[in-house]
Amino acid sequence: MIRQIDNAFILETDNTAYVFTVIDIGYLEHLYYGRKIRLEDSKTIEALIEKHEFVPGNNNVYNEENSSFTLNDIRLEFSANGKSDNREPFIEVVHADGSRTSDFVFESAKIVNGKIPLSTLPSSYDKGGECSALIITLADRQYDLAVELSYYVFEKCDVITRSAKLINRGKDSARILRFMSMQIDTDRKDMIFTTFNGAWIREMGRVDHELKRGRIVNDSCVGASSSTANPFVMFSEKSTSENSGRAYGFNLIYSGNHTEIAEVSEFGKLRFLSGINPKGFEFCLEPGSEFEAPEAVFTFSDEGFNGMSYNMHRFVSDHILRGEWANMERPVLLNSWEAAYFDITEFKLLRMARKAKSVGIELLVMDDGWFGKRNDDRSSLGDWYPNKRKLPGGVKGLSKKIHDLGIGFGIWVEPEMISEDSDLYRAHPDWAMKVPEKPHSPGRNQMILDLANPEVCTYLVNTLTDLFEIGNIDYVKWDMNRTMSDVYAPSLAPSRQGEAAHRYIMGLYGILDKLTKKFPDILFEGCASGGNRSDLGMLCYFSQMWGSDDTDASERVAIQTGYSYGYPLRTVGAHVSSVPNHQTLRVTPLETRFDVAAFGALGYECNLCDLDTGTLEAIREQISLYKKWRSVFQMGRFYRGENIYDGNTASFNAVSADRSRGVALYYRKLSVPNDQSGTIKMHGLEKDALYRFYNRPFKLDVRMFGDLINMIAPVHVKNGSAVHDLVSKFVKLDGEQEDYTVYGDVLSEAGVHLLPAFSSTGFNSRTRVFPDFSSRLYFAEKK
Ligand code: GLA
Secondary structure, eight states, X not given: OXXXXXXXEEEEOSSEEEEEEEOTTSOEEEEEEEEOOOOOSHHHHHTTSOOOSSOOTTOOOSBTTBTTOOGGGSOBSSOXXXXXXXXXXXXXXXXXTSOXXXXXXXXXXXXXXXXXXXSSSOOOOOSSSSEEEEEEEEEESSSSEEEEEEEEEETTTTEEEEEEEEEEOSSSOEEEEEXXXXXXXXXXXXXXXXXXXXXXXXXXXXXXXXXXXXXEEEEOOSSSSOSSBOSOEEEEXXXXXXXXXXXXXXXXXXXXXXXXXXXXXXXXXXXXXXXXXXXXXXXXXXXXXXXXXXXXXXXXXXXXXXXXXXXXXXXXXXXXXXXXXXXXXXXXXXXSHHHHTXXXXXXXXXXXXXXXXXXXXXXXXXXXXXXTTOSSTTSOTTOOSBOTTTOTTHHHHHHHHHHHTTXXXXXXXXXXXXXXXXXXXXXXXXXXXXXXXXXXOOSTTOEEBOTTSHHHHHHHHHHHHHHHHHHTOSEEXXXXXXXXXXXXXXXXXXXGGGGHHHHHHHHHHHHHHHHHHHOTTSEEEEOBTTBTTOSHHHHTTOSEEEOOSOOOHHHHHHHHHHHHTTSOGGGEEEEEEOSSXXXXXXXXXHHHHHHXXXXXXXXXXXXXXXXXXXXXXXXXXXXXXXXXXXXXXXXXXXXXXXGGGSSSEEEEEEEOTTSSEEEEEEEESSXXXXXXXXXXXXXXXXXXXXXXXXXXXXXXXXXXXXXXXXXXXXXXXXXXXXXXXXXXXXXXXXXXXXXXXXXXXXXXXXXXXXXOBOOSSOOOTTSBOOOTTEEEEEEEEEO
């Protein structure tokens, strides 16, 4: 609900309130954001307004008539450069006279129903009646520019979004140097700013910054939202934990260069800004035209980080993801990349597909290597026609054969790229982004297409439409494997090159909009060398993203935990791959690889044809179990366990919407000697309902015990010998079986104390054998 009381605006969701007011000089003073509070009239609002009587020392006042305060020490909803607010501004514009000073004041406000989409960028949506909007117009006192600030209130999921539009009402062009999406000022001095940083194969590492003074900047300037700094960030108090305390989450619906800045001013006020990264950005706003900033999304919860994540997950599910796949269960797939890399042929793919089908996999994805003359990463990007030597029947022929097996068929493409060694480049060298006549810094032997050029965009839409139609494609993995360098769009005038990176993203969105509308049945997965572009902008088109090229289960625990703060885990693809793992050479048990991947959109990415029958049987059982629990894993409410921070163990769980079923993961990185106890909690079940809590019966391989086998073997068995292997085929030990009847509140408050972990002495079927990188899944079913 949105209310106006005199000059104040109160934006309320079910549990939160966001309040600001128009002060005498026409600026917007931010008053409060947090748990819903009672505000009835101007008298009750007065307490929230900051009081000022004089200006400290060398600060400037706004004007003679209002000399009791400085803009430098006020909490603002929108700040500009030049009138002595010396903090990071929301907007910076160069006017025709060369001035960089702006002075935006309140002009009008209107409250309307429903979500108004942005016209140049993707934005959130509502299905009717779920959202109300406040649109504030500000006008510059000195220049003919106006700003429209739109606030959208999504009551049910406790989310508010903001977007901003700059309008040129004058006769002169203005040069935009920065135009952010979100600003919030508070006088809280004690907040923790959390960002999610990483690198290729190390995405989404949680970093907590204690804010004292100055700026902390989380940003990307590589042309994509990046694995270096995801646009999702949080603020919390020191005492906030997973299940209690105040937590704020902020995200941006944008996939290009972005920045999130937390700044503590000289007066101890905290400003947060997010939006397009001003670094390298400049946009010419011609008379009569408008510029839209991406939409920012934010939420608050006083039920800890899990509460905050729940709000974000609901918002992403109901107001970002769209199309048929938004809330549909994802199929279990097999991807050919780590199974065969570029060495794929129809024959090999069909063998894989048959094996896949036999273990219950529902879709085969043909990854890189199928087109042009692509045998490595040095050629053919842009030539999206099949390599007839590898696929004699083309994509169409292979697709038919795969469909005839009764499984779906997916394809890998990297449409935004062009190899120098490609027919496309030979025909259109000017379609690549590069500075004319200057050397280009190489990256994976490829260049980026100039998507600021509408001709290139049309070409891509047509080429891909043909491919998807001819191939009868069910799933598309849309990759993007290099970052921008030597940024220059040949289709733009030299004076417009500051627009290149943003126009590229707008061009990309235009292509994705057309293709996802043309092919609503296709499940699209976004990928950018793993998680180099995992953001809400992409999720407006793609229902999932390949969160990381790292398939090591142990690393994935951390990466998926990172994603889980801002993104529902069914939007993150997660695969079981072979060991030693291709990224880390680490060997983790097959069960751990499955248990971890089961909490994402599950797939396999290994050569099933090389696996022995025992392993295939284990995989078959995993997939059949997953299918029974898929709705809980993918659609359930997700909770991180409190132990997520101890560095060695991790737990998380998901609970079905009706709270009748729950599944939890318990993972330990390194085994701890003589540390028998282990407790697992499961959050979100009905407090007063009785559940059966159990783990899946399983067998232990005797080889895990190495030459300890000789403690019981009647004859000596050499560790690692053929005899050892043979014994392991016939002698299977029972793994521990936990089975209890518990109330929901016992599960969330006290937890279940598990059977003791193996500790050098003694082993029986009531011992939890838990060496390095072990995990278990535990299930709860309402009685
Ligand atoms: C990127 C992706 C991988 C794979 C390769 C193919 O690295 O992240 O999953 O598709 O490209 O070249």
